[in-house]
Amino acid sequence: MPRGVIKRIDYAAAGLLQFVMTGGYLGRGIEALGNTGLVGYHYQQVAGGVQALQGGGHIGQHHKFIEAPHVMADFGIEHAVAVEENGFGRGSSIHARQKYAQRGCSARGQPRAPRPAGGTLAGQLIEINQQIEYSRQLTFAAFGGLHIRMNVAIIGSGITGLATAWYLQQQGATAHVYESGNAAGGNMRTRHLPEGYVLELGPNSLQLSPELEGLIADLGLAEQIQEPGGVSGHRYVVRGGALRELPGKPQQLLFGSFFSLKGKWQALSELRRAKAAPDAHETIGHFFRRRFGQEILDYAVNPFVSGIYAGDPNQLLLHKTFPQLAALEQEHGSVLRGFARTMKGVARRRIISFRGGLQVLTDALASRLTHLHLNTRVQVFLPQGNGQYRLQLAGQPEPTELYDALILALPAYAAADLLRGLHPQQAAALGAVHYPPLTAVHTAYDRSAVQHPLNGFGALSPRVEQPVAAGTLWSSSLFPDRCPAGQVLFTSFVGGAQYETNARLPDAQLLASLRAEQQRLYGLKPDAPARLQHIYRWERSIPQFDERIIPAHAAADALEQQGIWAVANWRAGVGIPDCLRRAQQVAQKLTSAA
Incomplete structure (x- = not known):
């Protein structure tokens, strides 16, 4: 079914279905509030006419609607109805397929409320509302009530937004994910180059936490897990201008020379x-x-x-x-x-990736979501009372359907832009969170051109050593298939809060400075050609949990009382396990309270 055709099914009963249509909102939405609560009738321009869809009535004509039992299931109504494609004008037929819900009330033989009479649109709406209440009474008498799913809007499609939608979807809620860009995944981006390189532009590996392990199993990705090479347990730190292996165990710290x-x-x-007082x-x-x-x-x-x-x-x-x-x-x-x-007996968590890169995870999540809206920018939150909202989307004259909760899966600064009109104090707190620049530089050389054995995870550089790169992963040592055979691949991170100037160096200066450092640390031959030089810049990288995060977290707590929940890494923690744990918690809170 084309996305945006159905907006909400407010009631489904023998003889009367109310479908609230979206599409493009080319007409004006009119809402009638009756005894049943919110009853929405959205008039829209479709195939050259304006229509309101209601069972048996006729306002507009010859507007086709696609059947789908799965639509009913998607909206949490335990009924399956097929609607003929000839439209909802007079003469349209609706066939109820629900076997157990007849009880003397068939789609064709059940008593119906009077059809709306002709006349003014206002008069028709009044009579339609009366029909809905009549149908409501019949349906609850016949079926004992209908269950409507919680409807949630998630703004942002990084790993946390996608995971939150997945958990909500698994728990019976309807989750709509809005992404302003043309692809989901956020900072988890894998780039495949035709020469045979696989480059991670954001995170390069994941800690296999219980939350991540469960998600991988649910998505059927266990067979795609890629373990790093056996050397990954060795970590190096620059000291005195040279690479030194960092002690990994207490006895090594005591008896080693580091x-x-x-x-x-x-x-x-x-x-x-003595312990100090908590601060x-x-x-x-x-x-x-x-x-x-x-x-x-x-x-x-x-x-x-x-x-x-x-x-x-x-x-x-x-x-x-x-x-x-x-x-x-x-x-x-x-x-x-x-x-x-x-910590006695506690094992270190496994470090993993996926064959093909980490984006395999976010791609799998995105493909399994029912309502993922790419290239769709949210402009404004529109409160509707009772903690419910509609969204105003860019390029759309009318707002979206009604949502029971909003979830912010956005960087703090992007969330601040959306909140500024409604909650200026909270927006100011979120806008103050600092995101330093960080530049990811991938370089590859012939293996014979690098003297160091690269027998480890990578190397980190302390500030006292005045490095160019804060750290470098030895990507080909961890995952040999990330570059062509006979080569080595480095992934260097330049910048962060301690090295912001380095992150903003021009490309040529950055590459020259980094190469000089690689020659000094790794024994790179001065005349060795680079087989790959690739730069990707994150102008705003990782949120800093400094003093400015305290008012931001307080603002997030206050927003929850308004039905707005934050799940992004500035609220959850910067690790993927932290983000997945937060996604699970919020999904559970929302569905348990519904």
Whole structure:
């Protein structure tokens, strides 16, 4: 059925179906509020005439409507009705196919309310409303009531918006996803080049959390999971201008050579340091500096935070990024002691991708959604009372159907633009969230041109080392099929909150600076030609969970009281597991309250 043909089925009963049409809203929508609640009659220009669809009546003529039992199921009404394609003028026939719902009330033989008489449009609407109430009484007597699904609008089609729609759909709700661009997926973008390169422009791998594992199973993608190479457990950090493997276990930290004796002593002294009073405004940097010392902060925490959040540990809030660390200090008096007591036997989550790249996941989600509207920009939210909304879409003269809730799966700044007219205070808080620039640079060389064995996940660079790239993934070591045989593929991330100037370097300067760094760190031969140089710029990359996120989260909480829910990563957390968990929670809250 063409998208936008049916807008809402307000009632389905023997002899009377009310179909509220959308299409393009070329005519004007007129609503009649009667005893049944909201009864919408939307008049629209279709095939040269304006019509209101109601069973047996005649306002307009010869307007075709496509059958579909699945339409009934889609709107949560346990009836299947086929409508002949000859239109809804006088003489149209409606055949009820519901076997168990007859009880003496057939589609052709049931008593009907009088048809609307001729005359003014207003008079016809009054009589139509009377028919609906009459049909309502008959239907509830015959069937004991009908179940109408919750109707939800989701603005944004990144992984969180798609997942929220999927969870709502699985729980019996109707979810409409609106995307202003021509493709779904948000920041999860995989680009396939004809030369045989597979480039991830956003996230490069996923932690296999329980939420993600369940979603993969539901979508039938388990066979497409791609595990990284065995070297992925090795992580490198730049120290003293050279690559050093970061200790992965406590005993390696104590007996290895990565940290100095002073650094090790300060780290071990954490066991006997008194806990501080809880502080919701404490930064990651302040927390690690007071508990573990400057060296651990500089060479372990700083590059790690930069790699995950593209952030500055001296700005990001501990309680908003790693609340479990604050909890360990409060509950056990020591982070190390808390880890020893609570993490025993806990395995590190698997890191995965998919054959063909991460976009396989978002493409699979998008293909299974019933109502995904691409190239459709939402301009304004129109409150209708009782926490319900309509949307004004760009290029459409009339608003959308009625929604029971709105879900924002947008960056904070984009959500702020939509909220500014209705909720200026909350919009200002969301608009203040900082998104630093980040540039993804993919470079490939012949394997023989790179001396380093590249036997690991990749390398991170602390700020004290003054790097060009905050971090580089050794993509071909993780997933050898991401580049042609005999080559190596680097994915470098330049920028973030600590290196915003680097992210905005002109292409030629950026590539030259990055190549010089690769020569120094990886032994790249000076005369080796680059087989690939690809730049993708994110002017606004990852939301920063600094002081500005506190009023943004408070604004999101306040918006929930208005029927507007936020699920994007600025609200959920920047990790995909965080986003999926938030999507599940919101879907559950909405459907359980319906």
